[in-house]
Amino acid sequence: MPPRKQKRRKSMKLLIVDDQPGVTEGLCHGVNWAQLGFSQVQAVNSVREARAAMLNTVPDVMLCDIEMPEETGLELFKWVKKQGFATRCIFLTAHAKFSYAQEAMHLGAFDYIIQPAPYSEISQVTARAVKDVQASRDQKELTQMGRAFNEQAQAITAQAIRAFLSRQHNERDVKTLQGLGIFPRSDRNGYLVLIHILRWEPTADHWEKQLLAVALNNIAAETFAVHSELSPIASVDEHSYAMLLQNTAGEEMDLEGIMRQLMYISNVAQQYLRCSMAFYLDDKLPVPKMPDLWEKLLHMQGENVTLRSGVFRLKEAPRQPHIFRVPQIRTWNTLLKDGYPEAVKQEAMTLLDEMSARGEMNADSLRSFYQDFMQMIYFTVGGSEEKIHELFYQPEALELYRNGMKSVDEMKALIRYVTSSWTEHKSVDESKELLDKLKQYIDEHLESELRRDELAEYVHLNPDYLTRLMKKQTGYSLKEYVTRRKMETARTLLRTTTLPVGFIAAKLGYNNFSHFSYTYKKIMDVTPQEERHTEGK
Incomplete structure (x- = not known):
């Protein structure tokens, strides 16, 4: 059997820094650097040269x-870290100071x-550093190879x-991909989804289709992996993408669950890519029949001339009324509408506890509870996707x-949040009036910490709702708005008074003065100090 070919290692570079030429000269010739894998060894006698x-x-x-004239080795290494260099640093010093x-x-x-220290010790420590560098290189190479393979x-x-x-x-190519587990199998049912990019927000970066x-x-992989769903997506044209969904293990999601995940x-x-979408699909079907469904979904896409966003099922198979598997949930939308x-x-909490106590709670019953609860919310807001x-x-x-x-x-946490x-959503005028009142309160109490709950209580709104309202009107969260107002006031004081910065x-x-300076620099x-100096010129 022929010997296994060894992987060729990339050569390395060594830098020796010491203010004493005799020390650098000795280190250059006292260790067999080539044997350790170094093809380049450079010696300098100051931090500036380094x-x-x-x-x-x-x-x-x-x-x-470490101890050198003008600047220390520690200061040099701080600079190295600031530059983002991955250099392994081994400090040499004649001073055994713990600090x-x-x-x-x-x-x-x-x-x-x-x-x-004997050259043998320096050689051993450097050899460990070389091994560490090589391990990092190997890991980076493996990561790049894995990324390239996935792409x-x-x-x-x-x-x-x-x-x-x-x-x-x-057909042979498809079977090969099915064998690799990256294409839906022909002997199982699945879902076919047409993803339609409707419009981009004015401030959004338009993504190249690939x-x-x-x-x-x-x-999609992150969303459906929880349910063991294979979900490859392919670009079809500039505005259309096809997604094939198929369960790979366990119980597959029903159409209701698929639509909720979409x-x-x-x-x-909408939040991260800044674009709106429409999804077109129908119930699960055998994979070989998906091309027929695709033609119908394309026709359905063409009918969406108003570019309405949402999740839509094929018109030929109208959606059936939702059947509540946990009947008690059906009446809760009335309580919500009536303000309770x-x-x-x-x-909801009591029902969950009772189902658990009776031994009725398992993955299936929890899924039913979740779907019924979300359907109830959907009914309550009148099917408004905006809400x-x-x-x-x-x-x-x-x-x-x-x-x-x-x-x-997790279900209880969702219930508490909802x-x-x-x-009740306020009208535009009411919302503006409330926020104007809140802004005035903030300006009058800038010396205080101004916690979110305190501000929400002042205008009698839920903290999460108030944050969304503020974000919608100003572009900033509640915390960001308060911080920005404080920094704007600080800028005015720095420019128009001689008050000490600490005051x-x-x-x-x-x-905390450092926290104040950091926050000011981040926003302004x-x-x-630079603000005051600039203004004083």
């Missing part, structure tokens, strides 16, 4: 003295050697889907929506 050398060629390993070792390790140094697999699957739906596919397909694949994907796309969300919460979107706009709310059927505790957020910080409720792009 910086210049590293800007030209970033070393893999650096042997560095040096402590700071070196805190900065992330690879090791610390007390001089004088290639997605591209191949997408091409196969396009050919399959247009009846131009090669990149958008990758983004949609990632969102609504979740729609909300994610707390009663709904209490009844559903507003209710689950925040990332935390989307997570609650998505995880509701995972456990009883019932606590259930506030201004305290006046605006910041007891300059430090408070």
Whole structure:
């Protein structure tokens, strides 16, 4: 058997930094660096020279003295970290100060050697650093290979889907992909979904269609993986994408569940991709029959001339009225409409506890409870997708929506959120009046911490609802708006008064001066001191 071919290792670069030429000379010739894998060894005698050398060629390993004239090795390593260089730093010093070792390790140094040390020890420590660099390189290479494979697999699957739906596919190619587990199997039923990109928000970046397909694949994979659903997506044209859904293990989702998850994907796309979508589908069917359904879905897409967003089932199979599998839930929409969300919460919590106590709670019954509860919410808002979107706009709310059927505790968290957020939507004028009142209150109490719950209580609104209202009108969350008003006031004081910066910080409720300076720089792009200096010119 021929010997296994060894992987060729990429050569490495070493930088030696010490203010004593005799030390750098000795290190250059006292260790067999080539044997350790170094093809380039450079020695310098100051921090300034080290910086210049590293800007030209970033070393893999650096042997560095700590105490040097002008600047220390610790200061050099701080600069290295700030530049984002992945150099392993081994400090060499004749001073056995604990504070040096402590700071070196805190900065992330690879090791610390007390001089004088035999070259054999320096060689051993450096060999460990070389091994660490190589391990990082191998991991990065594996990650890149895995990413390349996934991207290639997605591209191949997408091409196969396009050919399959247009009846131009090669049966052998499809079977190969099915064997790899990346294309739906022909002997199982599945769902076919046409995803229609309707419009982009004015401020959105328009995604190139292949990149958008990758983004949609990632969102769908994360959404449906919980339910063991295979969900490859392929771009068909500039505005259309095909998604094939098939269960790979366990009990498959019903049409109701699929439609709810598509609504979740729609909300994610609206929030993060800044585009609106329509989804067209029908009930599950054998995979070989999907090309026939695809033609009907394309026709349905063409009929959507008003570009209405949402999740739509094929017209030939009108949606049946929802049958509540947990009958008690059916009456809760009346309680919500009449303004009794707390009663709904209490009844829902009690029902969950009773079902658990009777041994009736399992994955199926929890799924039924979740679907009935969400259907009840949908009925209560009159089928308004805008109101559903507003209710689950925040990332935390989307997570609650998505995880509701995972456990009883997650379902209870979803119930608490929905019932606590259930506030009758105010008219535009009422909302503006409330926010104007709140803004005035904020301006009059900038010296206070101004917690979210306190502000919500002042205008008698649910905190989550108030945050959404503020975000909708100002573009900022409640916390962001308060912080911005404080920084705008600070800027005015810095420009128009001679008050000490520390006094201004305290006046605006910041007891920690560093936190105030950091926040000011983050929002205004300059430090408070720079603001005052600039204004004084």
